[in-house]
Every structure is written in structure tokens, then in C-alpha cells.
Amino acid sequence: MKLDLGYNSDFEVRHLDYHCASVGSFTVLYLSDLHLTRFGGPLVARLEVTISQLNPQVILLGGDYLDGPRGVAHFGRLLRFLAGRPHVFVVAGNHDEWFGLAKVKAMVEANSLVWLGKDAVEIKLAGHRIAVGGKGVASRAEGIDFSILCLHQPIAPNRLQAVHNLIFAGHLHGGQVVLWRSARGLYPGRLFYRWNILQAQLGNCLYIISKGLGDTLPVRYNCPKDVVFVRVNPA
Known part of the structure; x- marks a missing residue:
């Protein structure tokens, strides 16, 4: 059991x-929910080190990057770091809409990263x-x-599990306070949010929920922040 206070507690790699x-x-790396403020410099620095060490071939950014204008410089630093890497894809979170979705999208595209819209983007890896x-x-x-869905x-996967091999999401932060966990999820958050889980195997689809990298209210109990690193291998 661990209590984490503040914006710069460490994160784990799942x-x-x-x-x-x-x-x-x-390999695929998913990171989400940075909620960057003026205190975000150390988090971005650790992310740069982690990404360099893991060297993923696909990087997915899952939204909620900013919690205020003073986090913009740190988000810009992360985007510039990612600009030299292939296959970086970005989606928006609800906090990005509050801050100004057009501004966030412009920052992403100015660094030649792919902003995911209504259509899937095709890439080739190992000839596939x-x-x-x-x-x-x-x-x-x-x-x-x-197929990867970021x-x-x-959301409830419904028919999506027949379409996609990997589905990644964030947003729930694991509930921030975890008093107990089971195969059904992380509690007490699971009582309120159906998908407050770590992962679920749905047929051939692996549905993964990240606990995120930051919080608007920076308090966590037994709920370490994380990024998710998936190795895809031939069966």
C-alpha cells in the first residue's frame, strides 16, 4: 500500500x-492522462528516458495532456522529442477540449505527428x-x-472486439484510490465505472486500460501511474 502526493511521483511500465x-x-507503447501543469518537467524528462530505453515501434498518446497554460511548454518539449520517431499517433481527451482542441492539434501537427481522425491510418511493420x-x-x-484502436x-467494445486486435484507453486513472483489486477490476472505482480494470481478453482482442500519468487532484493510494508496453509476437 502506498500513498503518492504531488505531481511528480514515479510511474511503472506495464x-x-x-x-x-x-x-x-x-512493439506498441500507450501513454495517457499527463495533465501537465507548471510542475510537469520531471515527468516529461522521465518519459523521454523510458521511451528511449523501450524504443517502441508504435507510440500512442491517449489524451488529457494539459491542465493549464503553464503545462504547454512541457507538452511542447515532449512533442519535439517524439517528432524524430516514426509511427506516433495522438488522440484528444476531454481536458484537451476544455483547454482548446484546435491549439493542441496544431501543436501535434506542427511536430509532424499523426492526429487520428475518423479514418484509420495504415502503416507497414515487418512486411505486414x-x-x-x-x-x-x-x-x-x-x-x-x-488493427489497433487508440x-x-x-467504451463498451461491443462489435469493436471483432475488428481490432488491441484496444487502448485511459481516462479513469484507476480510480486514484485502490482499496482492493480482483479479476473484475480495481475497487472501489469499479463500482462506479465498468471499465475501471487493467485489461480484458475479449476473444482475439486485448482491451487495455491505463491508469495514466497525472491527475488534476494529485493524490493516489495504491494506484501507481503507468504506461503500457505491448510486445506483439507471432503465435
Whole structure:
């Protein structure tokens, strides 16, 4: 049991594996809910080190980057760091809409990163066709070998689990206070939010919920911040 106070408590890397017969090996990193303020410099510095060490082939940013104008400089630093890497995809969170979605999108695109819209983006890894999409991508183009859905807020997968191999979401912060956990999720947050879980295997789809990297109210109990690192390997 651990109490974390303040904006700069450390985060963990959750390592997961996904096996799929139709693709070669590649790696995906999902990070979300930075909620950057004027105190965000140390968090961004640690993220830069972690990303350099993991060296993921696909990076997904899951929204809620800013909690005020004084976090803009730190978010800009992270975007400039990511600008030199291939296959970086970004979606918006609800806090980004409050801050100014057009401003956030402009910062992302100024660094040549991909802002995910209504259509999936196709990339090639190890000779295979990989689709990466955001909210609203509910179909799979013909010939796609592997599909990734990047969300901010968790949603009921319904038919999405038949379309996508990996689904990532954040937003819930694990509830910030975890008094107990079970195979059903993290409690007491799970009592209020159905998807306050760590992960779920839904047929061939792995649905992963990050606990995020920051909080508007910077208090956590037994709920470490995280990024999610997935190794995709041939079955």
C-alpha cells in the first residue's frame, strides 16, 4: 500500500504480450492522462528516458495532456522529442477540449505527428499491414493484418472486439484510490465505472486500460501511474 502526493511521483511500465499468427514482431507503447501543469518537467524528462530505453515501434498518446497554460511548454518539449520517431499517433481527451482542441492539434501537427481522425491510418511493420485508428473506427479495411484502436475514454467494445486486435484507453486513472483489486477490476472505482480494470481478453482482442500519468487532484493510494508496453509476437 502506498500513498503518492504531488505531481511528480514515479510511474511503472506495464509489460504485456500479445500473440498473433498473422504478423511479425513489433512493439506498441500507450501513454495517457499527463495533465501537465507548471510542475510537469520531471515527468516529461522521465518519459523521454523510458521511451528511449523501450524504443517502441508504435507510440500512442491517449489524451488529457494539459491542465493549464503553464503545462504547454512541457507538452511542447515532449512533442519535439517524439517528432524524430516514426509511427506516433495522438488522440484528444476531454481536458484537451476544455483547454482548446484546435491549439493542441496544431501543436501535434506542427511536430509532424499523426492526429487520428475518423479514418484509420495504415502503416507497414515487418512486411505486414497495420491499421491504427481512433474513436469511431469500427470497421477493418480489406487486407489489414492487424488493427489497433487508440481511445481516451473507455467504451463498451461491443462489435469493436471483432475488428481490432488491441484496444487502448485511459481516462479513469484507476480510480486514484485502490482499496482492493480482483479479476473484475480495481475497487472501489469499479463500482462506479465498468471499465475501471487493467485489461480484458475479449476473444482475439486485448482491451487495455491505463491508469495514466497525472491527475488534476494529485493524490493516489495504491494506484501507481503507468504506461503500457505491448510486445506483439507471432503465435
